[in-house]
Amino acid sequence: MIARVRVSLFVTCLADTLAPEAGIATVRVLERLGHEVEFRAEQTCCGQMHLNTGYHAEARALAARFVGIYRDAEVVVAPSASCVATVREFYGTLAEGDAALAREVKQVVPRVLELSEFLVERLGVEDVGASYPHRVTYHPTCHSLRALHLGDAPYRLLRAVRGLDLVELPRADECCGFGGTFAVKNADTSSAIVEDKVQAILGTGAEVCVAADSSCLLQIGGRLSRLRSDVRVAHLAQVLESEPVA
């Protein structure tokens, strides 16, 4: 029996606005596992876009807001590897020169976890009781791999899903070309990169491409949709949420 955890959801501005199903699925998975989920309505954005585009004063203000909101949270879970990576890798830098903020960052940051990290590493859960009878390929996303070092945590979750046929994605560790404002500032290069990613996905014969970040899925799904492909994209949380049809 796992101890009941009070989880504070950081849904991310992107999922909140454009992919609420990823947030909803996260809530349902966590509740199904017996945990209590809260949503602090003051939350907005972690500051990733401002940070990565060079607006560091704005990013600092959003980082300060973030740690203020979650100051007393037991654990903060986000369905986004890149947002968690922003918090973990850059909040310390953003807080430099502000001792009070630096102290808060130091307290809050270790409690901010990505969904699969929370499930597999914190809770030690791999089988979340899901059933998803589809052929699936997994895009491991750059921040999952190289910033958070999630390793095989998402794969372990997927392998425990009933009916799921997991097919390997060639050159899986390569970027999808999203990169936030990179996708617009360097639209041609970004498009060339996602084209190769999408061709690799189509080559697997998978029905669904899964990832742990709504932003990458926006990019991959956007290209698949433009190509009028039947292949869908889904957030990892949505796969984990799916229950056997009674």
Next chain:
Amino acid sequence: MSSFPDAAREALGDKQLRRNLRLATATIRTRRAAAVAERDDWEQLRDAGQALKERVLRHLDQYLLQFEAAVQAAGGSVHWARDAAEAGEVVAALVSATGHREVVKVKSLTTDELGLNESLAAAGIDVTETDLAELICQLAGEEPSHILVPAIHKNRHEIRDLFQRELGFAELSDEPRALAEAARVHLRKKFMETRVAVSGANFGVASTGTVCVVESEGNGRFCTTLPDTLITVMGIEKLVPEPEDLEVFLQLLPRSATGERMNPYTSLWSGVTAGDGPQAFHVVLIDNGRTSVLADEVGRPTLACIRCSACLNVCPVYERTGGHAYGSIYPGPIGAILTPQLRGVGQASSLPYASSLCGACYEVCPVKIDIPRVLVHLRGRVVDEHGPRSERVVMRALAWSFRDARRFARLQRLARTGTRPFNRGGVISRLPGLGAWTNTRALRTPPPQTFREWWAAR
């Protein structure tokens, strides 16, 4: 220089270039991965390389003076050049003083950075590049497009045509062996006849004044041994404290660069040896922006780069655009952080944005330069010093919305209603102002209910 996105667009349209790059980067990537996997102490080697470079950069003033004294004690001369113009003047004067008008060159990025060939040509000095790929670029009148494989953008058919045209070979096969032989015939004559050589340096040893050049072909070895006069042009950051420190870098460099355990030729020399090799030896130490990089603590690790080019070969951007789009002799991720710092961010303000921040470069860097972090730092400098006004207005407005949940919720509703006229069955194919996205990718329409609305209603 033209902006990266514009230059990239041109390169992306060149299908032959894309094929050449894809094949070449994939080959080197695989070889590097295999060579690195052989070493179970690879991470410790990286740590050691990083620590040594950090130490050198922290005490660079002392190491430079120590190096200067050691070179002089070994019979060499040391010259200092503030920038490219000074470097050109110094080297041209040194060559002219020999009475010769021809030089052979060892492959050197630093001299390319300085435009030294052009400076020497302007002084009436004839320069021959002797690295095969550098020679190909020189004959083609093109800039190198890769740090280690300068002609990576050309395939062997293109090189055969070039050699026929420029070196006067009537019949020439495009077999690699035949192409190498043609270059050998051309270069061997140059090595025998030319009395002055110019080299770069991979490393300089502070305590002994030793210079180290690593290469694969042996053409550099000809240049550093046969001529009477050798002029080494070296960036001030290239020092290591002691000879034994080379042990670390001579393991890190070849495995990272070519995927070899050891590079075929490693040349080390200290000053002048009577009756053996060049009898006049000069080192020209180059600043050309490096001291300003040194002064920026976040940017400083950029100077630790040992020019292995592993970051290029794993970069999703470089693989698609090639090196020329970076508008500098330093392409790829390292170029995206080095060039803006050497020239000033205002001179290359699009380069820090030429990355999706995927982090593949940091993962392979043998001296652990956190390139994504430096990119993000430089983006901050671009915004502070040269930010486009329209973008600033948008980003500030977004930040203002993000600082308050009610304002954010209003923005979400605005996104929903504002995109409604463009909704075609759940996707947006064209959105005014976002053509850069929608030209190649559909955008999903904001769903009828945001997450926070769902939560409030549950």
